[in-house]
Amino acid sequence: MPEFQTTDEGFERVALRDYTEKAYLDYSMYVILDRALPNVGDGLKPVQRRIIYAMSELGLKSTSKYKKSARTVGDVLGKFHPHGDSACYEAMVLMAQPFSYRYPLVDGQGNWGSPDDPKSFAAMRYTESRLARFADVLLSELGQGTADWVPNFDGTMDEPSILPARLPHVLLNGTTGIAVGMATDIPPHNVREVTAACVHLLDAPDATVEQLCEYIHGPDYPTRAEIITPRKDLLQMYETGRGSLRMRARWVNEGGDLVITDLPHQVSGNRVLEQIAQQMQAKKLPMVADLRDESDHENPTRLVIVPRSNRVDAEGLMAHLFASTDLEKPYRVNINVIGNDGRPGVKGLVQLLTEWLTFRRATVIRRLQYRLDKVLARLHLLEGLLIAYLNLDEVIEIIRYEDKPKAELMTRFSLSADQAEAILELKLRHLAKLEEMKIRGEQDELAIERDHLQAILGSEKNLRQLIKTELQQDAETYGDDRRSPIVERGESRAFSNIDLVSNDPVTIVLSEKGWVRAAKGHDIDPLGLSYKAGDKFSLQVHGRNNQQVIFLDSTGRAYALMAHSLPSARGQGEPLSGHINPPPGAQFCGLLMGDSQRKVVLVTDGGYGFATSLGDMLSKNRNGKTLVSVPKGARIMAPVMVPALALAPESRETLYLAVVSNEGRMLVFPLIELPELVKGKGNKLISIPSARVQSRDEFVVAVAVFAHSDQLEIHAGKRKMSLQFNDLEHYLGERGRRGHKLPRGLQRVDRIGVTAVAAATGAAHQQE
Template sequence: MKTHEQLPIDLYTKEAYRNYAIYVILDRAIPHIEDGLKPVQRRIIYAMSQLGLRDISKPKKSSRTVGDVLGKFHPHGDTACYDAMVLMAQPFSYQHPLIIGQGNWGSVDDPKSFAAMRYTEAKLSKYAQVVLQDLNEATAQWIPNFDGALKEPATLPARLPNILINGASGIAVGMATDIPPHNLKEVTHACIEILKNPDISDDALYQIMPGPDYPTGAEIINSPSELQNIFNTGQGIIRQRATHIYEDSQLIFNELPHQASSSKVIKQISDLVQSKKLSQIKYIRDESDEADPVRIVLVMRSNRCVNEQLMNLLYTNTDLEKTHRVNITYINSNRKPIQTGIRALLSSWVQYREKCVIARITHKLNTVLDRLHVIEGLLTIYDFIDEVIQIIRTEQDPEPKLIKRFSITERQAKTILETKLKQLGQLEEISLRDEATKLKSLKKELSNLISNPSDRCIYIQNELREDIQTHGVGRRSKIIHREVAKNIPASETISKDPCCVIISKKGWVRASKTHDIQPKDVAYKSGDSLSSYVRGYTHWPTILFDDSGYAYSLPTHQLPSVRTHGEPITKYISPNGKITQHLINTHPEQKLFVINNQGYGFICTTQDLISRNKSGKRFISLPEGASIQNISPLKVEDKYLVITTQQGRVLIIELSDVPQLTKGKGNKLIQIQKQDLIEQADQVLHTVSLSDTKSCVLFSGKRKISLSLSEHLGKRGKRGVLLPRGFRKIDSCKAQD
């Protein structure tokens, strides 16, 4: 016989997950519109009010509060409960904290650095009365706690839209919420305007509350159209930027975006300085203290260092500029999750507030009517005191006799019987008549508020204005439209200093910060000496080559100082072959002429040779036995190319005949006999580029000869002209004016 229910596993899992999702959405992660609190936060506030921890009271240990919350209302983990309590006590997390904490409750720099609950103490803040002040049997819906032993409020009757003032964030199942904090004065004034004119336009409301207001200050740099779209739709991105001042060559940041950490920002800036992307910064100081929670000082090398490029680099690579997602999702009065714009949220909250005020006034009116009823019964017997006393003395059960004799109610009769004799004097009668007069006036006022919507609207507005006077503060986050910081290419962030890159024969590399240096004169390790060097600039890439046709890029600005012996070149590259002596340091757009020793060549740019990989980039195809003969930069005015060979031949061709490629073998520029190549009897020896205004001079020993353009100019791929005897052993060739 089956004693348990059986369900298909797919139906069971669907139903179980559905119930779990509903629970997480309604009772864990998403705040309610009424008080802007999640259940755990609400239970903490209510439990603290039950403990008598008001703002004027002495604080108690946080562990006492957490214990009450867990034991009475929230049977979950103490860590999560205490974390929620800490969040409501941090002035840098909440615009208006609900809790005042004593002890270590974290800091702007490290919000999670708070002490354990056994060390800290807490009580409710003055602002907490905004959500607790009107709490009674009539204004809140009371529900059983988890074990049915106690009652707890489903929501608290907040006097202000706390959901917008302090904001909220949470992740549920299939949905999330990110409601940014807003300025209390602006939000409350918006509510007042809705009460005055429910049909007020969205544009008019937007002018009253143009955007969020974060507790840590900093600037909101969104455009007005972006902020208005967020106001209307309840979705978007808020961009925040740190504020700074500049004085005495110091760039000082004094406000950071919400949830940005000073220590993290300092580390991010330090990493940029160490990678030599921010060479303008001399050093960084953290001068934050209790008086200035945020004070990050960047000491600059000169007054000219602070410019748009520097600020863009800081904003794009650190948390000095940060974005916050906006998704205004909440549980409405019908206990349904909903995503709306700010206008719809405020309108819903105003309607709820009106219902809450009506309930409170009705409750108060019933209390007044009950007291009036009691006073009327007491006043009725004052003219018959002796008779009342006689009935009480002679009757075993005087209550029915009094009801019948004086035509009073059971409630009035019980009050008469419970009244002490000393309260039946003449002075007490006068006091009761005065009280009755006041209660009748209050009854009229309360009845009018219930029946007259316009008077009730003014009454609610006055309450809101009182709360503005009590809790309102000025805007902390200024709204200033600025252009979004753009990523700057790494090459533009590197200082443009002259340098000389030196490579030794044993493969050690280093660089000077000047051109005025003789590479042969610097100190080398024992047994080592100069291999090659090139003069250029730190923001240009340094490129070297191996004998297999690969090009390798070195970060010039990161190379060690020439004052040291340098670092192994293998730290930066992993060569596929033997490193040659060819070395260049030029602008990425610089055109280069490349030729191998067999007469094949092409034109490329430095950018074509740059590689981010340590294994390099293959840019030239070398036939068997071939090697790179020359790689040299071309000038804009160059029009001709002079090629000389080992056998003393010279060919001048037009540069326009040389193909421009990104990689490859290239075209045949000068013809060399195949047999000569095999026997190593001939190969390309020297090359030089010329302009119209310059001529080529060949040097052979102590003699030299100037080449005639008309005699030696030929077609690409020809053998060239044989030089006169005595000049065929060419030592070098140069372009001269």
């Protein structure tokens, strides 16, 4: 507390630091306790509580006529809530919107907003309102001694501090609020589920969150969109009182059109259409042809997305829209409420329901005790009235002739002051003979009620059973089926740049001086293209427009570029150095395209090599990645693609690698003996002394991968020799051996060809 000092002039002085600290603390506590956070008892903020109470005082029950909303707002501001009329009216509108509240508390007539624009409601002078039927859950026990009453802001009347809620409203409609240093975000829930959990908690006070969640499956919003949060995350959320959940729109495929039928809570259909349209304008949704809003009175939400063709992957398109628009939306959960002790705090499900049941138990006890006191007081009066009827003549005589009849009655018949006053207040018409019978009948009825009330109040078991019965009755009266289904769904994924690119066939052409271009189709003659003066064709590779092109240079570095990012073949291309940064003097010796799992053999002519996958060769760095360590004196050779059948590990056992040196030595061994590496020098393929490699006396000139059923073709100048697998027995050996000499005339090998022979027809075709 700040220390005040009184001056000689009578003023009080306090340090500015202390004063501002206290002022801000007082303000923050006011915002927390009296504005932003709900109470665990009735689940209402003060402004909501005052609106509902003011409407009940105006007689605006669910069965009464509607009354102008301005009248209600005026009463609330004038009697209980001295704040702005617009804020008060907005709070009232929120409680009337069926798309905002799971169980609306206000029944509105007129324009109360729409899901597309919740704040498009009419002014309060135009709309009419009354309490909804569900508001009876909060008000039905208000006049039965169940509430604490506090003075209003000017002390002229009293208002209830908390309404005696018959159900845990704090969970049913939820709420959001921002205080000072804290906030609350409580999602709505289903009446039947929450009530069943409360009943179970009454029977088993030590129940765990997991046991309660057998009844409460998760939040239940006013919309029918799906809750896709996994159960373990929901359990964690209920355990700690904090977490998040995700809702996803529901859609159906109607004859190829994708129709969105339900949107997540508080998501505008117009906003979703804008988001999709923006992507279409930015050409990020080339597979969407049209977008329509067919929502009407019968179908409040009907957004139609028309794909360009039936070949469009509907599931993939919707997964992209879920990830990139409000069709899937996260919601923060922070169950921060003011507890029974008057302190704010974040509470888990068990603590929250336990506190509410404590509040409910106290409320029921107060209600029963209030009624019991009324019954006992009435029985006491009836006792005195019965004495009066039994001694009617004497009572009349005392009243007629005594100056102080009340005192005389009390003395003569041993009556209490209340009993004597009741006798004196009797009307003459009640002195008939039948009145005695009525008194005795009323006494009997009240005695039965008294015994019943005392039996409940005197037994914890009976009290608990009464609370359970009332909860079940209210669940039957106000409960309904769950609206928001809880469904396990996969993660949504937005389209990447690659996904949005067409998969048209392309041919990548690279010239000797490093000019690159991409030509549409695979039937391109690269020799027929035009080149810069002094330049000519070097390498080409076939692939798809949405694949990456891998460039391998003479230093053993690999670079990757998207095929669609390369210039068209209508011109002479662009220098590759504009896209990547190869070392000075490096030459390109390989072009590769294909699936990331596709295998490739990388070889240096020093006789070393290894297998790797195209995915391991990819790099986003302009400087590429070091892939092959080239031995001294050796040079890197053109990479050799492994046939697609090698994607299955077991199929590699039927593949072989043929290696030929410039001395005409050939070695053939199973590909399975060649290790798979991410990078490095590799293992020895064929034995060549390192000194001969450095002096360039001996080196590898050709490498080929072939299957058991393929035909190997050895080309040496104009000579060619075709070998079936059975003809290769002389050259088969273990990896790293010296190999055997080819026949005379075929020892100066230029290249090795592989021809796949079709087993059924005997026809041959060139393998890729």
